[in-house]
Amino acid sequence: METxxxxxxxxxxxxxxxxxxQHPATHGVLRLLLTIDGEIxxxxxxxxxxxxxxxxxxxxxxxxxxxxxxxxxxxxxxxxINNEAVCLAVENALELEIPxxxxxxRTIIGELTRIASHTLWWGVMGMDVGALTTYFYGFRDxxxxxxxxxxxxxxxxxxxxxxxxxxxxxxxxxxxxxVKEFIGHFKTKLPEYDTLLTGNVIFQKRMKxxxxxSKEDAISFGASGPIGRGxxxxxxxxxxxxxxxxxxxKFNEVLKTDGDSFxxxxxxxxxxxxxxxxxxxxxxxxxxxxxKVTTKVVIKLPKGEFYQKVETARxxxxxxxxxxxxxxxxxxxxxxxxxxxxxxxNHIAVGGKIGDLVASMATLDLVIPxxxx
Amino acid sequence: MSTMSIALNITTTIQDWLMNMMPEGVAxxxxxxxxxxxxxxxxxxxxxxxxxxxxxxxxxFQLRIGPNRVGFQGLLQTMADALKLVSKELTGTERADKFLxxxxxxxxxxxxxxxLAVFPFTKEFQAFDINIGIxxxxxxxxxxxxxxxxxxxxxxxxxxxxxxxxxxxxxISYELSIGxxxxxxxxxxxxxxxxxxxxxxxxxxxxxxxxIPAIIAFMIYMIAGTAETNRAPFDMVEAESELxxxxxxxxxxxxxxxxxxxxxxxxxxxxxxATTVFFGAWLSPFGITESIPWLGVFWFLGKxxxxxxxxxxxxxxxxxxxxxxxxxxxxxxxxxINLVNIVIMAIIVWLNMTIQI
Amino acid sequence: MNNEALQNIINSWFxxxxxxxxxxxxxxxxxxxxxxxxxxxxxxxxxxQFLNVTVLPEHFHKLMSQLRNNSETNFDYLxxxxxxDWGTELGVVYHLESTTHRHxxxxxxxxxxxxxxxxxxxxDIWATAEFHEREVYDFFGIIFNNHPNLKRLFLTDxxxxxxxxxxxVDEINMVIK
Numbered sequence: 001m002e003t004x005x006x007x008x009x010x011x012x013x014x015x016x017x018x019x020x021x022q023h024p025a026t027h028g029v030l031r032l033l034l035t036i037d038g039e040i041x042x043x044x045x046x047x048x049x050x051x052x053x054x055x056x057x058x059x060x061x062x063x064x065x066x067x068x069x070x071x072x073x074x075x076x077x078x079x080x081i082n083n084e085a086v087c088l089a090v091e092n093a094l095e096l097e098i099p100x101x102x103x104x105x106r107t108i109i110g111e112l113t114r115i116a117s118h119t120l121w122w123g124v125m126g127m128d129v130g131a132l133t134t135y136f137y138g139f140r141d142x143x144x145x146x147x148x149x150x151x152x153x154x155x156x157x158x159x160x161x162x163x164x165x166x167x168x169x170x171x172x173x174x175x176x177x178x179v180k181e182f183i184g185h186f187k188t189k190l191p192e193y194d195t196l197l198t199g200n201v202i203f204q205k206r207m208k209x210x211x212x213x214s215k216e217d218a219i220s221f222g223a224s225g226p227i228g229r230g231x232x233x234x235x236x237x238x239x240x241x242x243x244x245x246x247x248x249x250k251f252n253e254v255l256k257t258d259g260d261s262f263x264x265x266x267x268x269x270x271x272x273x274x275x276x277x278x279x280x281x282x283x284x285x286x287x288x289x290x291x292k293v294t295t296k297v298v299i300k301l302p303k304g305e306f307y308q309k310v311e312t313a314r315x316x317x318x319x320x321x322x323x324x325x326x327x328x329x330x331x332x333x334x335x336x337x338x339x340x341x342x343x344x345x346n347h348i349a350v351g352g353k354i355g356d357l358v359a360s361m362a363t364l365d366l367v368i369p370x371x372x373x
Numbered sequence: 374m375s376t377m378s379i380a381l382n383i384t385t386t387i388q389d390w391l392m393n394m395m396p397e398g399v400a401x402x403x404x405x406x407x408x409x410x411x412x413x414x415x416x417x418x419x420x421x422x423x424x425x426x427x428x429x430x431x432x433x434f435q436l437r438i439g440p441n442r443v444g445f446q447g448l449l450q451t452m453a454d455a456l457k458l459v460s461k462e463l464t465g466t467e468r469a470d471k472f473l474x475x476x477x478x479x480x481x482x483x484x485x486x487x488x489l490a491v492f493p494f495t496k497e498f499q500a501f502d503i504n505i506g507i508x509x510x511x512x513x514x515x516x517x518x519x520x521x522x523x524x525x526x527x528x529x530x531x532x533x534x535x536x537x538x539x540x541x542x543x544x545i546s547y548e549l550s551i552g553x554x555x556x557x558x559x560x561x562x563x564x565x566x567x568x569x570x571x572x573x574x575x576x577x578x579x580x581x582x583x584x585i586p587a588i589i590a591f592m593i594y595m596i597a598g599t600a601e602t603n604r605a606p607f608d609m610v611e612a613e614s615e616l617x618x619x620x621x622x623x624x625x626x627x628x629x630x631x632x633x634x635x636x637x638x639x640x641x642x643x644x645x646x647a648t649t650v651f652f653g654a655w656l657s658p659f660g661i662t663e664s665i666p667w668l669g670v671f672w673f674l675g676k677x678x679x680x681x682x683x684x685x686x687x688x689x690x691x692x693x694x695x696x697x698x699x700x701x702x703x704x705x706x707x708x709x710i711n712l713v714n715i716v717i718m719a720i721i722v723w724l725n726m727t728i729q730i
Numbered sequence: 731m732n733n734e735a736l737q738n739i740i741n742s743w744f745x746x747x748x749x750x751x752x753x754x755x756x757x758x759x760x761x762x763x764x765x766x767x768x769x770x771x772x773x774x775x776x777x778x779q780f781l782n783v784t785v786l787p788e789h790f791h792k793l794m795s796q797l798r799n800n801s802e803t804n805f806d807y808l809x810x811x812x813x814x815d816w817g818t819e820l821g822v823v824y825h826l827e828s829t830t831h832r833h834x835x836x837x838x839x840x841x842x843x844x845x846x847x848x849x850x851x852x853x854d855i856w857a858t859a860e861f862h863e864r865e866v867y868d869f870f871g872i873i874f875n876n877h878p879n880l881k882r883l884f885l886t887d888x889x890x891x892x893x894x895x896x897x898x899v900d901e902i903n904m905v906i907k
Contacts, residue, residue: 015531039696039697048883048884049883049884049885049886052884052885054893056869056894057893057894057904061905126692129692129693130605130606130608130691130692130693131689131690131691131692132435132689133434133435133689133690135435136435136436136437137436140436196690197692200691200692202606202691202692202693202694203691203692205694205695205698206692206693206694206695206698217857219806219807219829220806220856220857220858221857221858222807222808222809222856222857222858224809233829234829235829240832303777304776304777304778305777305778305782305836306778306779307779307780307810307825309809316809318809318810318825320810320812320823320825322814331812331814331815333810333812335809335810335812335825339861339862339865340858340861340862342861343857343858343860343861344857347857353695353696353697355609355693355695355696356695372884
């Protein structure tokens with residue numbers, strides 16, 4: 001039986017609680033060992049590995065096209081963006097010229113994935129703090145996006161639409177109309193959500209001043225994505241290291257300086273608006289062209305090291321490939337955003353109450369398979 | 374017509390009927406037993422259908438349908454659930470305090486049942502018309518707290534104990550607010566007896582008579598009432614996304630059903646008190662069905678159900694308050710507002726500024 | 731800051747460099763250029779998008795804290811910490827970025843001691859290193875000195891062996907093609 005040793009120098013009033021792997025609030029199989037004193041948390045230690053599937057070791061024996069299929073099992077809520085990361089790494093290493101059509105479609109689908117991930121996050125956020133109805137509203141919108149993806153890509157969760165060289169098939173003829181319909185629908189819903197949760201006094205009292213993370217701490221802990229931006233750290237990979245069609249669209253990077261849970265919440269809601277605006281800018285002008293560039297069947301990367309950064313819904317995903325010129329990578333490392341984000345849980349939860357831990361963890365938006373790989 | 378009006382006065386009707394058949398003492402006792410069984414039946418049916426109502430209302434808010442297969446529109450759903458619960462094994466922990474563990478659910482049930490007895494469902498349909506009606510109601514609901522604390526303590530489970538402590542603290546704090554807001558209305562009626570209160574409302578419902586302070590008192594009463602029954606947004610105690618399941622973690626089967634039903638009946642009782650004191654119990658608006666007394670039952674139930682719907686609406690919309698925010702709300706905000714409100718109401722009554730229709 | 735300037739600054743922190751020799755290796759059809767200084771630092775820009783610095787384990791911690799604290803380089807964001815089994819040697823690769831100057835550098839440190847590989851922990855410089863170094867320890871067996879809590883992260887405490895090493899054999903779980 002596995003025992004995890006914890007520092008047992010307890011003072012007499014402290015006791016030790018296990019938020020076990022099966023728990024409604026931990027968004028996946030994460031085990032948290034809490035040391036608490038009454039209602040105040042003294043230490044949070046995460047115990048990982050429940051869904052570790054040794055993806056990095058598997059990548060050392062798989063071909064590059066097969067590796068793409070492994071990536072969307074990591075952060076399944078931004079699966080398209082994960083696939084894009086590996087494809088871009090391979091394409092940049094091979095110095096392929098990717099047609100504009102592919103880049104624009106990848107951007108549109110990436111932003112739709114981001115919206116889908118954020119609506120699910122919003123629904124679950126409400127559920128965690130007690131407003132159980134928001135779960136259904138969030139999923140209703142996510143279902144619309146999933147239906148669009150099902151028609152074009154063939155799958156609702158693990159898309160695998162990207163391949164090194166472009167897209168697997170061209171977009172469905174209905175794609176543009178359905179996306180426009182969705183944008184129209186979602187623009188009426190998002191203000192409703194704002195009023196329902198954001199404007200609610202009880203919700204604000206649960207979130208303001210809770211789980212504060214300063215900018216220096218965010219950088220030191222490697223926080224990225226909405227968590228870093230909620231603390232004032234400008235870390236949007238789409239702005240600093242643009243890829244696909246992001247340098248051709250106008251959008252703002254949403255920054256807030258408070259660093260508390262409410263700031264992170266607002267960053268994500270605002271990001272949904274920005275994503276909608278990006279999709280609107282691109283959807284009417286998809287350039288004509290091929291949907292892929294033919295590569296060899298057996299892809300061999302030249303000798304060297306390649307790093308590709310993308311911005312998933314959770315933060316910065318990095319793909320680091322060390323290749324010796326053969327058809328498999330020598331070493332492939334995924335720098336997952338959730339891994340660094342989880343490391344700051346202890347920092348922001350200590351000194352608060354258990355209710356605050358649940359609220360803060362909901363704003364960290366962790367997806368455990370992303371952390372465990 | 375005269376037979377209908379006699380039938381409403383159930384206690385005397387039953388007593389007279391029995392008196393014809395057997396000696397007085399036995400008749401008295403039998404009358405009490407029959408009335409008690411009648412109320413037990415009302416309690417059980419009300420509980421079952423309130424659970425179904427909650428599920429359908431929740432589904433409506435969440436854009437889905439809710440139970441509609443078992444029986445016509447799901448009317449037999451809770452019956453089926455009750456049967457299931459009855460057939461479950463009554464697990465218990467080994468080191469639990471057996472006597473208290475078994476006793477705890479009964480405190481909760483008994484206090485709910487006793488409270489149900491004093492409501493005026495319609496003119497003369499009231500089992501127990503004591504002259505300190507409101508005081509009796511408040512006192513009885515305080516007994517329910519003992520059941521919760523005993524349940525948590527005797528389970529011998531540290532999460533259940535934490536949950537019971539939190540729940541106990543919450544309940545006794547909010548009882549203050551309930552008592553004070555009801556006291557505000559008693560200033561208008563001048564009597565604690567529930568049938569007197571309804572009589573006074575023939576000149577207009579109390580919420581109308583007392584205008585501003587009555588409305589404030591009603592709002593405070595609804596907030597405090599929701600907190601009293603441990604419902605969202607005050608249900609930190611039994612929140613599923615927190616640790617444990619509160620004080621009834623270790624209960625299963627029928628005993629769990631008792632706690633569960635008692636929560637719904639409490640919700641009904643809070644709404645019923647509000648109907649009686651603020652909205653005129655069985656009186657129809659502007660006296661339109663004054664001449665048909667037995668319609669009063671429907672008016673009473675209708676008003677109560679609207680308030681029950683309001684409490685359900687709170688549950689499915691608002692997030693939860695943290696336990697310390699909950700207590701801050703009561704002691705730092707509701708209590709001072711309540712006290713000031715009583716003074717305002719007293720001034721209004723003294724200056725005869727109430728609205729009389 | 732471009733790579734030249736970075737290289738100069740870093741060299742200035744380790745003043746034992748008397749001569750900078752430029753070695754040109756020709757293998758297959760490619761020519762790789764590495765600049766080896768006698769202070770143990772190796773700079774290379776080939777085969778990578780960024781400037782790579784390979785440093786000896788004894789100068790490692792000093793280099794890292796200088797990279798972070800020096801205001802001209804100011805590498806405050808450690809975004810990737812990977813362990814690599816180079817075949818004969820075990821090493822760790824650090825990707826650093828500066829949030830103010832927006833330049834990126836890659837620091838590599840290697841040791842050929844496969845029995846007890848040990849490096850200094852950089853947890854005191856970047857807090858994110860705590861979890862990343864535990865992961866490297868879990869998969870490669872590299873010990874980090876002065877780490878607050880060095881134990882296995884993903885695998886259970888009783889697991890034997892270090893799976894991401896190239897000589898790891900596990901008949902039951904691994905599928906080799």
